[in-house]
Amino acid sequence: MSLADLPPLREALERHDLMARKSFGQHFLLDLNITRKIARLAEVHEGDTVVEVGPGPGGLTRALLETGARVVAIEKDSRFLPLLAELSEAADGRLELVEGDALKVDGAKAAGDVPAHVVSNLPYNVGTQLLINWLTGPFKPLSMTLMFQKEVADRIVATTDDDAYGRLAVISQVLCDAKTVMDLPAKAFTPPPKVASAVVRLVPKADPPPADIIAALERVTAAAFGQRRKMLRSSLKALGGGELCEKAGISPDARAEVIDLAGFLALARATLG
Numbered sequence: 314m315s316l317a318d319l320p321p322l323r324e325a326l327e328r329h330d331l332m333a334r335k336s337f338g339q340h341f342l343l344d345l346n347i348t349r350k351i352a353r354l355a356e357v358h359e360g361d362t363v364v365e366v367g368p369g370p371g372g373l374t375r376a377l378l379e380t381g382a383r384v385v386a387i388e389k390d391s392r393f394l395p396l397l398a399e400l401s402e403a404a405d406g407r408l409e410l411v412e413g414d415a416l417k418v419d420g421a422k423a424a425g426d427v428p429a430h431v432v433s434n435l436p437y438n439v440g441t442q443l444l445i446n447w448l449t450g451p452f453k454p455l456s457m458t459l460m461f462q463k464e465v466a467d468r469i470v471a472t473t474d475d476d477a478y479g480r481l482a483v484i485s486q487v488l489c490d491a492k493t494v495m496d497l498p499a500k501a502f503t504p505p506p507k508v509a510s511a512v513v514r515l516v517p518k519a520d521p522p523p524a525d526i527i528a529a530l531e532r533v534t535a536a537a538f539g540q541r542r543k544m545l546r547s548s549l550k551a552l553g554g555g556e557l558c559e560k561a562g563i564s565p566d567a568r569a570e571v572i573d574l575a576g577f578l579a580l581a582r583a584t585l586g
Contacts, residue, residue, distance in 0.1 A: 315403055316375060316378055316379060316400075316403050316404055318403065319375070319399075319400065319403055322341075322343040322345075322370050322371070322372050322375075323343055323503075325370060325371075325396055325399075340434075340437070340502040340503070340504060340505070340506045341369050341370055341372060341502060341503045341504075342372045342373060342434050342460075342497075342501065342502055342503075343370070343372050343503055344372070344501060345372065345375060345376060347497065347501060348372045348373045348375065348376035349376045349379065350495065351373060351376065351432065351434075351458065351460070351495065351512055352373070352376040352377050352379070352380055352432070354458060354494045354495060354512065354514060355377075355430060355432045355456070355458035355514070356456070357377055357380045357382050357430060357432060358380060358381070358382065359380060359381025359382065360381065360382070360383075361380070361382040361383070361429075361430060362382065362383045362384075362385065362424050362425070362427050362428065362429040362430070363377050363382045363383070363384045363385070363429060363430050363431070363432050364384075364385050364387065364420055364423060364424050364429050364430070364431045364432075364433075364454070365377065365384055365385070365386045365387070365431075365432055365433050366386075366387050366415040366431070366433040366435060366436075366443060367387070367388065367389070367415070367433060367434065367435060367436045368386040368387075368388055368393070368397060369388070369390070369393055369434075370393060370396055371386075371393075371396065371397055371400045372434075373432065373433070373434055374386055374397070374400060374408065375400065377432060378400070378404040378407055378408060381407075382407070383407045383408075383409070384404075384407060384408050384409070385409045385411060385423050385424055385425075385429070386408060386409070386410055386411065387411045387413060387415045387418050387423060388410065388411070388412060388413075389412070389413065389414050389415070391412055394410060394412060397410055398410065411423050415439070415443055416439060416442060416443065416446070419451075419452065420447065420450075420452035420454070421451060421452040421453075424452075428455050429454060429455060430454055430455050430456045430457070430458070431447060431454040431456070431457045431458070431459065432457075432458045432459075433458075433459055433460065434460040435459055435460060435461060437461075437462050437506070440459070440461045440462075440465060441461075441465055441481065444457070444459065444469070444481075444485070444515075445481075445484070448484055448485060448488050448489070449484070449488075449527055449528075449531065453517065454517070455517075456514065456515065456516045456517070457489075457513075457514070457515040458494070458512060458513075458514045458515075459512065459513055459514075459515070460497070460510055460511070460512045460513075461510065461511060461513060462506070462508045462509070462510055462511075463496065463508060463509040463510055463511045464477075464508065465481075466493055466510075466511035466512070466513045467493075467511070468481045468482060469481055469482060469485045469491055469513050469515075470482065470485075470486075470491050470492055470493050470513060472573075473570065473571055473572070473573050478570055479534075479538045479541070479569075479570075480534040480535060480537075480538045483530070483534050483574060483577050484527075484530065484531065484534065485515060486574055487521070487522065487527070487530060487574055487577070487578065488517060488518060488521050488522075488527070489515040489516055489517050489518060490515070490516045490518065491513060491514070491515045492513070492514055493511050493512070493513050494512050494513070494514045495511065495512035496509065496510075496511045496512075497509065497510045497511065497512070522578065522581075525585060526578065526581050526582060526585070527581075529581035529582070529584045529585055530577060530578065530581040532552065532581075532584065533549065533552065533577060533580045533581050533584060534569075534577060536548055536549050536551060536552055537549060537569035537572070537577075537580075538569050541568060541569045541570055542568065543568070544565060544566050544567065544568060545558050545563065545564075545565055545566075545567055545568065545569065545572075546558060546565035546566065548568075548569065549580070552584055553583070553584065557580065557583050557584065558580070560583040561576070561579035561580045561582070561583040562579055563576050563579060563580060
């Protein structure tokens, strides 16, 4: 059986008697027209290696395999493994299954220590933490094309002009070029979530700041946005307050929401002396 011969996803779910689990944040994307568009937006090509988290019944997985890519799928819910094994057989073994919690799986090792893209319809309950792990951890994806609930997507791409601007935007945009490439209504999913979703594409910058600067940036943004209504002299008091701001060339009377990426990087560098 080839990929083209596989039954529709809804039929496969019924045959395996599978339903989404709320505790896992599961919402299935079964429309192959949508999943194929996501694969195109991810710029996945034949011979590429792709890591996918939470494939579930394999809607996005099918689209990724159709490009000719090798897909490493990390699935926590063992109920889906038999269905995904059928998909792997139809793809001549280009789908490799890893049973486990993506928060605990070594992404680089799972990919076989080769450069890899990450393309996923992320479980809502762990999506933000997974993104932070990939941004700041040892696994460095070539690119990330990720679906989040729209509120989270807006926080990733926000600028100082947006109410959603915060720690997630600063860390994401210091390390990557980030943009929303697709919006999806709740009705696109089975079962429909209570919120809309969006796909964000993140491409790592060629010359990112070193690890010590990123660690300092995490500390500064956590403090600044943890008390975002306070002036930086107060919210950053534990890190040096007004003196730190003056050292970085930032007004101590400013609030976190008006400080751009360059300003936060200056604050991070100032904490290191």
